Amino acid sequence: MKTKFYFLTLFLIAMISCTQVDNKLNVTVYETSEAGNKLTPISTFTSDENASIITLNPKETFQTITGFGGAFTESSAYLLNKLSKKNRDTILQAYFAEDGANYSLTRTHMNSCDFSLNQYSYSPVAEDMELEHFTIKEDMDDLIPMIKDAMKVSKDGFKIFASPWTAAPWMKDNKKWVGGKLLPKYYDTWALFFSKYADAYKEEGIDIWGFTVENEPHGNGNNWESMHYSPEEMTEFVQHHLGPKLEADGKGDLKILGYDQNREGLKEWVDVMFKDEASSKYYDGTAIHWYESTYEVFPEALQYAHNKAPNKYLIETEGCIDSQVPVWQDDAWYWKKEATDWGWDWAPEKDKHLHPKYAPVNRYARDIIGCLNNWVDGWVDWNMVLDTKGGPNWFENWCVAPVIVDPAKDAVYFTPLYYTMAHFSKYIRPEAKVIGLENSDKELQVTAAQNTDGSIAVVVFNEGKTKKSFKLLLGEKETLVNIDAQALQTIMVSTIKN
Known part of the structure; x- marks a missing residue:
């Protein structure tokens, strides 16, 4: 009897163990x-x-995920070329290799931006309406080699979209790099500019996935390259010029993302962009930035934008630790609420509450999670690499990148922000739900x-x-x-x- 009880006990223990394993x-x-x-x-x-x-x-x-990644800027590419081949390769592997962050969605700038070494345009000759003198020679030394080398490292490949900060001054009403608007008589020329850019990059072996129409159409306080649009003006340009031009040139598959600025302004923009079938036709989605607040995700605005165009992209195209000199090789700083942004000093009094001091890692993590929980399908960081000063930046608009380098010492620092981005980009892959x-x-x-x-x-x-x-x-x-x-x-x- 004792023997039977003993074996029954063993059987029950085994069953419980199996159940525990099965439930694990x-x-x-x-x-x-x-x-x-x-x-x-x-x-x-x-x-x-x-x-x-x-x-x-x-x-x-x-939503279906489009991807995660960062931006190819002239500043980042220039710095990579200042490093040893070993460190340059280490950084590119860290960002694009399968065993690295495995970036899948990236951005670059058309013409110069603040994270360029100087101001330039691919259309340098005034009144060149047919852009016969169009040239991307400014990108040949640094930017294009960085993109090509990243493509060699990436097993799955990555999407790349391009954003202009401004047209050449000769196309604008104020004839300046900063501020002003595109003159209507140049709308067709500017649409041609996008088409020629895609062709020029394709000749270099780089397929462009799409465009944002304009980086920060509200402007940036008249500081560095910018060009202003109202929602109506941008939609006029896309509906009657850019969209039809790309379609006529056999580039109708290139994506066009409208807006490309902070989330609080989303409602007025998507109401115009997606007003009706005609206005919506050539827009493939909406681009947004995060600079409206150091902590607020603006879920209501994101939900509104999604509901306005539920079958179109909603992509965070730029976010970084702005107006801040990087802290070199001090991981602890990135977890402390000591960073400040542009709004700490410059936001209107009514908006100051949106810009308290913050911990950089917290800002990234909570924003990406908040975006994913509110229909955003892609999240793109700004510069991939900056120096210990937060540049180079011709306007001295210092910022922080996930990877900081000291070219003089051939030194590289992977900040906690790099690992924060990799928590998403490495494990949540394109086409995930x-x-x-x-x-x-x-x-x-x-x-x-x-x-x-x-x-x-x-x-x-x-x-x-x-x-x-x-x-x-x-x-x-x-x-x-x-x-x-x-x-x-x-x-x-x-x-x-x-």
Whole structure:
């Protein structure tokens, strides 16, 4: 009798063990933290009876991901050419290799911008209405080689869209690089400019995916290259000039993104851009920036823009730690609320509350998660590489990039911002679908997306000063995860076979 009882006990223990194994969710956890982790695999977790619950729902799907990445600027490309081949290759591998951040969506500038070495245009000859003297020679030394080398590194390839800061002064009403508007008599010439640019880059072996019509059409306080549009003026240009020209030249597949500035102005722009079928025809989506606030995501504006054009792109095309000199090789600074932005000094009094001091990592993590949870399908950082001063920048508009270099010493610093971007770009791949979830801990910021291979990437950000625990649930399977204080995690859930 005792023998039977003994074997029955063993059988029950085995059954319970099998059930526990069967219910175990197979995950790999990567963490970047204030304590020093940098995309570090985490595998040991301690139980916590107070663990919150995050429940995934892959059956509830939202937007399709276009990609994540950064911008090719002349400043970044110039700096890469100042480094040793070893360090140049290290940076390009870190951004574009499969075992690096694996960037999939990128931006570059047409003509010069503030992160150029000087001011220039591809149409240097005044009144050249047919752009017979069009040339991209200014890009040949630095910018184009950087893009080509990135293409060699990237296994899956990446999309690249281009943005003009301004037309040449001779096309504008104020005849200056800064401010002013494109004269209507040059609308056709400016549309031709986009077409010629795509041809010129294609001749260099670079396929352009699309354009934003104008970087920051509201201007930038009359500081560096800019050109102003109202929503009506931009839509007139796109509807009757740019769209038809690209279509006539066999480039109708090139994407056109309107607006390209801060989110608070979204409503008035999308109301005009997507007013009716005619105005919407050539717009493929909307481009946005994050400079309206150091902490606010503006979810209502994002939701409004999506609902206005639910089948079109909504892409964050620029965000960076602006108006700030980088802090060299001090990871701790990027986790502290010590950074200030342009609005700290210059925002109108009524908007000052939107620009408190902030921690750079927090700003990136909460914004990308907030965007993904509000229909944004792509998120593009600004400069990939800057120097220890935050340039070069001809206007001395210093900013921070995820990778900082000191060319004089051939030194490279991968800031925590690099790892923050990689938590998204490396694991949430193009064509992934953002999925539904329920999160019982409102202090944890969470988003999730299912890749085309079936894997699910869950990104969790703990902005607080206290370590937390949560159970991650998917169907009948679960796993316990601990997340450190001030930490960002990507949890990769393996494909579950039914």
